Amino acid sequence: MDTEFDFDRVIDRRGTDATKYAELDEKFGRSDLLPLWIADMDFATPKPIIYALQDCLKKSILGYTTAPDAFWNSIVNWLDRRHNWTISRQSIDFVPGVKKGLGLCFNYFTRPGDKIVIQPPVYHSFKSVIEGNGRRVINNPLRFDGKSYSMDFEGLRKIIAEEKPAMMIVCNPHNPIGIQWDRATLQQVVDICYDNGILLLSDEIYGDMVFDRHSHIPTASISDKAAEITITLGAPSKTFNIPGIATAWTAVVSPKLRDGFFNWLKASEFDTPTIGAIYATIAAYNNCAPWLDSVLAYLAQNADFATRYIADNIPALTTVYPKAGFGLWIGFHKLRLGHDRLADLLINNAQIAVSDGITFGNEGSEFVRLNIGVPRSVLKEALDRIAAAVKSI
Numbered sequence: 001m002d003t004e005f006d007f008d009r010v011i012d013r014r015g016t017d018a019t020k021y022a023e024l025d026e027k028f029g030r031s032d033l034l035p036l037w038i039a040d041m042d043f044a045t046p047k048p049i050i051y052a053l054q055d056c057l058k059k060s061i062l063g064y065t066t067a068p069d070a071f072w073n074s075i076v077n078w079l080d081r082r083h084n085w086t087i088s089r090q091s092i093d094f095v096p097g098v099k100k101g102l103g104l105c106f107n108y109f110t111r112p113g114d115k116i117v118i119q120p121p122v123y124h125s126f127k128s129v130i131e132g133n134g135r136r137v138i139n140n141p142l143r144f145d146g147k148s149y150s151m152d153f154e155g156l157r158k159i160i161a162e163e164k165p166a167m168m169i170v171c172n173p174h175n176p177i178g179i180q181w182d183r184a185t186l187q188q189v190v191d192i193c194y195d196n197g198i199l200l201l202s203d204e205i206y207g208d209m210v211f212d213r214h215s216h217i218p219t220a221s222i223s224d225k226a227a228e229i230t231i232t233l234g235a236p237s238k239t240f241n242i243p244g245i246a247t248a249w250t251a252v253v254s255p256k257l258r259d260g261f262f263n264w265l266k267a268s269e270f271d272t273p274t275i276g277a278i279y280a281t282i283a284a285y286n287n288c289a290p291w292l293d294s295v296l297a298y299l300a301q302n303a304d305f306a307t308r309y310i311a312d313n314i315p316a317l318t319t320v321y322p323k324a325g326f327g328l329w330i331g332f333h334k335l336r337l338g339h340d341r342l343a344d345l346l347i348n349n350a351q352i353a354v355s356d357g358i359t360f361g362n363e364g365s366e367f368v369r370l371n372i373g374v375p376r377s378v379l380k381e382a383l384d385r386i387a388a389a390v391k392s393i
C-alpha cells in the first residue's frame with residue numbers, strides 16, 4: 001500500500017448520486033450489482049483539488065469570475081512539462097467537457113450530413129454525438145489478430161476514396177482498449193488525412209494516463225502537417241478523477257483553424273470555465289503530479305493483477321494488456337455464448353455491471369470493458385465473481 005495515497009481504501013459511493021450507482025437500474029435492469037462500468041475511478045480526488053475548491057467556497061460571493069493567467073498557464077505548462085509539447089497560450093481554449101467539445105467541433109468544423117471516420121471498437125459517444133448532430137459515421141474498424149489491435153490503413157484509404165469524409169477522429173490513447181499509438185502509426189494517420197484534405201480530431205482525454213508516464217505522443221506534435229490539420233481535446237477530468245467538474249480544453253495550433261473556432265466558442269461563452277473549474281484545474285495541473293504518478297503505478301499493478309488472474313483462473317478469456325487508462329478489455333468470444341447470453345451471465349450470475357463491448361461498436365460484441373480504477377480488493381471481488389460465473393456454464 002502507498003503510504004501517502006491510499007488507493008486500497010474502499011470508499012462507499014452509494015447514496016452520493018454517483019452515476020455508477022444512480023443509473024444501475026436504468027442501464028442494467030437491477031441495482032444490486034457491483035458497478036465497474038462508467039469511466040471514473042473509485043479513488044479519492046487528490047487533496048490539493050479538494051482544498052482549492054474549499055478555498056473557493058470561502059469567497060462570500062460566487063459571482064462572474066474571469067479565469068486568471070494562472071489557469072491558462074497551468075494547462076500550457078502541463079503539456080510542456082508532462083508531454084514535451086510546447087504550444088502557445090493562444091493555441092488553447094476552454095471547453096466545458098470533452099464530449100461537449102466533440103459536439104462543438106462537429107458543429108463548427110463540419111456541415112450537416114458530413115461524414116466522420118471513427119475506428120471501432122471505440123468510445124461510444126463518438127457515434128452518438130456525430131449522429132445526434134446530424135453528421136454521418138464512417139467506420140474503419142481496428143484490426144484484431146487475436147492478441148492485439150492495430151489501425152487498418154488499407155481500409156482507411158479505401159473508405160476515404162469512396163466516402164470522402166470531412167473529418168477523422170483518433171482516440172489517442174484509445175478507449176476502451178488502452179492502446180498507446182506509436183509515432184509511426186500517428187504519422188501515417190496524419191499523412192493520409194493531410195493528403196486527402198481531412199481534418200483530424202484527436203481525443204487525448206487519456207493522454208496523461210499512459211503508464212510509462214512520459215511517453216504519450218500528442219497527435220498534433222508529430223509534424224508540421226499534423227499541427228496544420230489537428231484539433232486536440234484533452235482534460236484533467238479522467239487524469240485527476242474530477243469528471244464531475246466540467247473542465248476540459250481544446251488545443252489548435254494552426255491559426256487558420258483556430259481563429260474562427262475560438263471566436264465562435266467565445267460568441268456563446270462556451271469558452272468560459274465556471275468558478276470551480278478554474279480553481280480545480282489550476283490545482284490539478286500545478287500540484288497533483290505526484291498523485292498521478294502514484295495512481296498510474298497502482299493502475300499498472302491492477303492491470304498486472306487482473307491479466308495474471310484471468311490467465312491463471314479463467315484461461316478461456318482473452319485480455320489485451322492496457323498501456324493507458326483504467327479499462328481492461330476482456331474477450332469472452334472463445335466461450336461462444338453470443339452477446340445476449342454473455343450479458344445475462346455477467347448481470348444475473350456474476351452480478352457485476354461492466355461496459356458492454358457492443359456499445360463501442362459491433363466488433364466489441366462478446367467483449368467487455370472492466371473498470372480497474374478501483375481498490376485491488378474490489379477488483380479481486382469482481383474477478384472472483386466472473387470466474388465463478390464462467391465455471392457455472
Ligand SMILES: Cc1ncc(COP(=O)(O)O)c(C=O)c1O
Binds near residue numbers: 099203235248
Ligand atoms: C475517449 C473519451 N473521450 C471523452 C470522454 C468524455 O469526457 P468528458 O467527461 O470530459 O465529457 C470519455 C469518457 O469516458 C472518453 O472515454
